[in-house]
Amino acid sequence: MKKLDKFILKAFLGPFVLTFLVVVFILLMQYLLKYFDEIVGKGLGPMVYAEMLFYFAVSLTTLALPLAVLLSSLMTFGNLGEHFELTAIKSSGISLVRTMLPIFVFTLFLTAFAFYNNDRIVPKVNLKAYSLLYDIRQTKPSLSLEEGSFYNGIPNYSIKVNKKYPDEVSLKGLIIYDHSKGRGNTDVILADSGRMYMFGNDRYLMFELYNGINYSEPKAEQGGFSLNDKPAEFMRNEFSKTKLVFSMESFGMSQTPQDYFAENKIMKNVSQLTADIDSMENKIIEARYTIYSNVQNYNPYINKTRVMVPEQLKQQYRIVDSLNKVKLMQTYGMDSVNGGPNMSGMAYTRESLMSRKQVMDLEESGSEKAMNSIGGGSKEKKQFEPTLADTVYLEPLEAGNKHKQLEAYRSAVGQLRYIKNNYEVYGGRADELQRSIYQWQIEIHKKWAQAAACLVMFMIGAPLGAIIKKGGLGVPVIVSIAFFIVYYVLTMFGDKWAREGIVSPELGIWSANLLLLPFGLFFLRQARNDARLFESDFYSVIIAKFRTAIGEKVRRPDVLRRAFRWPRN
Numbered sequence: 001m002k003k004l005d006k007f008i009l010k011a012f013l014g015p016f017v018l019t020f021l022v023v024v025f026i027l028l029m030q031y032l033l034k035y036f037d038e039i040v041g042k043g044l045g046p047m048v049y050a051e052m053l054f055y056f057a058v059s060l061t062t063l064a065l066p067l068a069v070l071l072s073s074l075m076t077f078g079n080l081g082e083h084f085e086l087t088a089i090k091s092s093g094i095s096l097v098r099t100m101l102p103i104f105v106f107t108l109f110l111t112a113f114a115f116y117n118n119d120r121i122v123p124k125v126n127l128k129a130y131s132l133l134y135d136i137r138q139t140k141p142s143l144s145l146e147e148g149s150f151y152n153g154i155p156n157y158s159i160k161v162n163k164k165y166p167d168e169v170s171l172k173g174l175i176i177y178d179h180s181k182g183r184g185n186t187d188v189i190l191a192d193s194g195r196m197y198m199f200g201n202d203r204y205l206m207f208e209l210y211n212g213i214n215y216s217e218p219k220a221e222q223g224g225f226s227l228n229d230k231p232a233e234f235m236r237n238e239f240s241k242t243k244l245v246f247s248m249e250s251f252g253m254s255q256t257p258q259d260y261f262a263e264n265k266i267m268k269n270v271s272q273l274t275a276d277i278d279s280m281e282n283k284i285i286e287a288r289y290t291i292y293s294n295v296q297n298y299n300p301y302i303n304k305t306r307v308m309v310p311e312q313l314k315q316q317y318r319i320v321d322s323l324n325k326v327k328l329m330q331t332y333g334m335d336s337v338n339g340g341p342n343m344s345g346m347a348y349t350r351e352s353l354m355s356r357k358q359v360m361d362l363e364e365s366g367s368e369k370a371m372n373s374i375g376g377g378s379k380e381k382k383q384f385e386p387t388l389a390d391t392v393y394l395e396p397l398e399a400g401n402k403h404k405q406l407e408a409y410r411s412a413v414g415q416l417r418y419i420k421n422n423y424e425v426y427g428g429r430a431d432e433l434q435r436s437i438y439q440w441q442i443e444i445h446k447k448w449a450q451a452a453a454c455l456v457m458f459m460i461g462a463p464l465g466a467i468i469k470k471g472g473l474g475v476p477v478i479v480s481i482a483f484f485i486v487y488y489v490l491t492m493f494g495d496k497w498a499r500e501g502i503v504s505p506e507l508g509i510w511s512a513n514l515l516l517l518p519f520g521l522f523f524l525r526q527a528r529n530d531a532r533l534f535e536s537d538f539y540s541v542i543i544a545k546f547r548t549a550i551g552e553k554v555r556r557p558d559v560l561r562r563a564f565r566w567p568r569n
Contacts, residue, residue: 459520
């Protein structure tokens with residue numbers, strides 16, 4: 001590595017690390033503000049919150065890396081241009097492209113790491129982050145008694161305190177309603193004063209009550225009123241001191257199994273998403289085949305006169321059905337011949353199964369040869385395909401038999417209603433699966449596009465910094481934020497259009513990179529020519545040249561004559 005390469009990399013790595021940490025922090029704060037009211041005040045301790053912040057910080061690196069590359073490359077070449085170091089490098093015969101080469105190579109490795117991070121690290125971290133966030137949101141807030149208001153955080157109890165002393169232990173004027181028996185407000189404790197404290201490693205809450213009365217009124221039995229009925233019991237107990245113990249188990253954070261969140265698309269890598277897409281495509285084939293087959297089986301006229309199921313759909317369904325049977329045998333360990341258990345070493349593996357695409361590519365002649373070799377080859381192939389009837393005889397309805405006409409009408413309406421409902425159910429299921437496929441495909445392309453965005457942002461930031469020739473955190477930050485906002489808006493629009501099926505998932509997700517890459521190439525061309533795009537003199541020269549060209553044409557009568565077709569004198 002040459003000294004110039006070391007110098008350029010050293011000038012780049014410092015701003016890159018700094019801007020990356022700053023961007024992650026800003027994105028993290030902006031994201032967690034949405035859940036601020038639901039995660040604070042739970043008394044879970046700093047380690048739980050630190051773990052959650054770490055997980056979400058790793059999750060947000062998918063957005064932070066491209067922005068950090070853009071900002072740091074713009075700052076690096078802006079500093080080099082501002083201190084005339086870039087001019088000295090060019091004067092020594094080294095081109096701008098050669099100067100950008102070490103950072104370009106670093107960005108290539110960073111792009112590869114970004115994809116690995118998006119595909120392998122971030123899905124696992126997302127699973128931990130969102131499961132932990134769910135547990136924190138479900139945790140009850142820490143015990144907080146407010147003066148003059150009822151507190152219902154403890155299950156089956158409602159507590160009111162008139163006054164709390166500064167020591168957070170002594171209380172004055174307590175009212176405690178006991179709803180554990182499900183009898184409403186029939187059990188209540190009134191106390192003049194008391195003390196509240198935790199014990200048993202904060203697993204239990206103790207109330208010591210002084211100088212109070214316990215009222216209890218059992219609920220009357222259901223039934224009519226009679227003069228012989230005894231009056232309802234009412235109990236009133238006075239005490240000078242009593243204790244109430246409450247379990248604080250409900251205030252602790254319970255850990256939800258991560259399997260509950262594992263089926264979300266952001267928790268999966270590319271291979272898992274691809275397998276899910278293949279499974280959903282098989283379900284779509286099954287749903288479409290069911291629509292045709294149900295119509296065929298339910299309507300005898302259609303079944304006799306025409307073959308409703310398209311041949312291509314039939315072939316696809318046979319393949320899907322075969323794969324499902326193989327998977328079923330693989331799941332239950334049954335032998336494909338005699339239904340017995342598989343011998344050791346003969347179990348099917350997922351890699352050994354032929355994909356649906358490979359099966360579709362098989363030639364029909366090859367399949368026939370295989371069937372003939374199994375069946376002996378000498379036997380003729382039997383035809384089981386239904387054929388269309390040449391003539392269809394329909395039994396006419398008697399003109400005067402209204403009962404049969406009504407029955408035929410009801411039967412036809414019932415058949416049509418069944419066909420309509422069948423189409424709505426299975427057609428809606430197929431449409432929903434297709435929308436899910438779009439979302440899964442979007443997630444796959446996001447992993448690639450967000451990684452490639454690092455390279456695109458470098459192609460914009462490095463030449464633009466050489467043109468601006470301003471370092472620091474002023475102009476580079478403004479320009480970087482502007483381009484990143486454009487990138488983010490284009491990504492959001494592409495994502496939305498891809499989800500709605502307006503454009504393909506590939507075009508929707510890659511549109512931001514494809515639209516911004518020409519800007520980077522344009523800036524690179526201008527930077528190689530030492531263009532001053534952000535200086536007023538550059539545009540003044542262009543305007544002056546334009547005025548000069550217009551003036552020359554105005555001063556030449558032949559030009560005006562040709563333009564307006566004036567006749568010669």
